[in-house]
Amino acid sequence: MTSLNASVWLVLVLALVAANLPFVNERLFGVIPLGPARKLLAVRLGELVVLFFLAGGVGLLFERRLGQIYPQGWEFYAVSACLFLVLAFPGFTWRYLLKHRN
Incomplete structure (x- = not known):
C-alpha cells in the first residue's frame, strides 16, 4: 500500500511542478x-499541453506497474485537464498578475 501512496504523491508533485514550469522561466521546457x-503566452500554453501529457504518461506508467490499467472515459481526461490548469494557477499568477520590480 505504501508503494501506491508514494506513486500517487509523486504524480501529484510532478503535475504541480510541470504545470508551473512554463510560467517560472524563459526557457522552453x-x-x-x-x-x-x-516567451509568448501561446508558447507557454503549448508547453502546458505537452507537460500535461507527459505527467499523464508518468501516471499511466505507475498504474501499469501497479496492476492492470483501468479504461477511462472522456470525463476523466476533462477533469484531469481542469485539475492541471488549477495546479498551474500559482505560476500564471506570479507571471502575469503580480507586479514585478525591474
Whole structure:
C-alpha cells in the first residue's frame, strides 16, 4: 500500500511542478534557451499541453506497474485537464498578475 501512496504523491508533485514550469522561466521546457526574446503566452500554453501529457504518461506508467490499467472515459481526461490548469494557477499568477520590480 505504501508503494501506491508514494506513486500517487509523486504524480501529484510532478503535475504541480510541470504545470508551473512554463510560467517560472524563459526557457522552453525549462531547458532550451530561446534567446533574448520573452516567451509568448501561446508558447507557454503549448508547453502546458505537452507537460500535461507527459505527467499523464508518468501516471499511466505507475498504474501499469501497479496492476492492470483501468479504461477511462472522456470525463476523466476533462477533469484531469481542469485539475492541471488549477495546479498551474500559482505560476500564471506570479507571471502575469503580480507586479514585478525591474
